[in-house]
Amino acid sequence: MPRRTLPTAEDQAARFxxxxxxxxxxxxxDYVELIADLLREEGEARAVDLARRMGVSQATVTATVGRLQRDGLVETKPYRGLFLTAAGTALAAEAKARHDLVVRFLIAVGLDAGTAEQDAEGIEHHASDKALTAFARxxxxxxxxT
Amino acid sequence: MPRRTLPTAEDQAARFxxxxxxxxxxxxxDYVELIADLLREEGEARAVDLARRMGVSQATVTATVGRLQRDGLVETKPYRGLFLTAAGTALAAEAKARHDLVVRFLIAVGLDAGTAEQDAEGIEHHASDKALTAFARxxxxxxxxT
DNA sequence: AACACTTCTTAGCCTAGACTAACTTTCGGA
DNA sequence: TCCGAAAGTTAGTCTAGGCTAAGAAGTGTT
Structure with a gap:
């Protein structure tokens, strides 16, 4: 039974x-991963497709992409599609690798493919490198x- | 290799x-789980302790607890600590069960206890019932x- | 009983991420 | 060529969840 007693306040705070x-x-x-997927599969990543696939309005995509651009992950040519910077490409590759590993791991422990995809979406952002290593092992x- | 092709826009949007x-x-x-832990281990849950353990200011705790109260999860008696409603208690119990299961599972697949605790903090909120069932199995x- | 210390709340501010509505720009077809 | 539909942007609003600084409300000690 884990956590019989509380962790120290400092440890717990650090975790949160x-x-x-x-x-x-x-x-x-999530955004750069999806942009990379679209570029690979469709040849271009349009804001309208991101909106559809993220389940979000186009205005939200504009705002979010603005932040990604500010952070040096994405480049835009107005009324053209979206492109990834080197940093964005690297982040997308990492994210995809993590995502795929988590999906394969979840399937290996008994999940169906659909649920694995769904759950991986959330889990991939919270698995530490140590956890990913353990999953791979x-x-x-x-x-x-596979 | 999962995700050779993109899921349909609708499926992907639903996931996000x-x-x-x-x-x-x-x-x-996280809040009700921590409040329940504090009530059990210390006999009371004060806002100041929540702030310390969540790594957040007291003002933030006041605001967040206000939302929990609005949502019927928590009750407060000013200057008397926090209490859980029936709904809050139930949610805390669920959260704790999920948390502990995820921790045990992560340890079983090879993580050290500390990392398991850290990662569980994020993963517990994103593992579906199906995933939890698979972990338990x-x-x-x-x-x-254990 | 009074004062100092701790706890809690209030006020004011910020960012991310979401929305709708309205406007602008581009592109493709008649 | 021009004009309407599709794509993108802008403006304005909202909530959650953070912060600091300042003030109010208990609590405990002497």
């Missing part, structure tokens, strides 16, 4: 603070090389 | 929408009854 940092990064990761021990 | 719903519930769950197959 790190948690909130991960939450802040999550949107950026688990998969390789099972001989899973 | 559910994701955002989970995000909104996460704060409430995994543990019982391993004969883990």
């Amino acid at each position: 603070v790190r948690q909130r940092e991960a939450d802040r990064k999550a949107t950026a990761e 688990f998969l390789s021990e099972r001989g899973d090389t | 929408v559910r994701q955002r719903e989970a995000d909104r519930k996460a704060t409430a769950e 995994f543990l019982s197959e391993r004969g883990d009854t």
Whole structure:
């Protein structure tokens, strides 16, 4: 039974603070990941498609992309599609690798593909490097090389 | 290799929408879980302790607790600590059960206890019932009854 | 009983992320 | 060519969740 006693206030606070940092990064990761997917699969990433796939209004996409641009992850040519900077491309690649690993891991422990995709969407942003390493080890021990 | 092709826009949007719903519930769950822990371990849950353990200012706790109260999860007696309503108690119990299960699962797949606690903090809010069932089955197959 | 200390609240501010409505720009078809 | 539909932007609003600074309300000690 974990947590029979409370952690120290400092430890617990540190966990929540790190948690909130991960939450802040999550949107950026989801956007660049989706932009990268669209560029790869469709050849271009339009704001209107992002809006449709994120389940959000176009105005929200404009605002969010503005923040991504400010943060050096995305480049836009007005009325053209969206492009990733080097930093954005790197972040997208990381995010995709994490995402795919989490999906494969969840399937390996018994989830159906659809649920694995859904849950991975949230979990991928909160799994530490140590956790990802553990997941990868688990998969390789099972001989899973999908 | 999962996600060779993109999901339909509708499916993907539905996933992100559910994701955002989970995000909104996460704060409430963290607070009631912590309040329940404090009540159990210390006999009372003061705003000042919540602030310390959440890594947040007291003013933020006041505001957040106000929202929890509005949502019928918490009751306050000014200068007397915080109490959970029936709904709050139920939510806290669920949250704790999920949290503990995720921690045990992460340890079972090879994480150290500290990292498991940290990662569980984020993952517990994003694991579906199906995922939790799969985690529980995994543990019982391993004969883990910790 | 009074004072100092702690706790809590209030006021004012900020950012992210969401919305609708209205406007502008681009592109494709008649 | 021009004109309407689609795409994108802008303006204004909202909520959650953070912050600091300042003030009010208990609590405990002497």
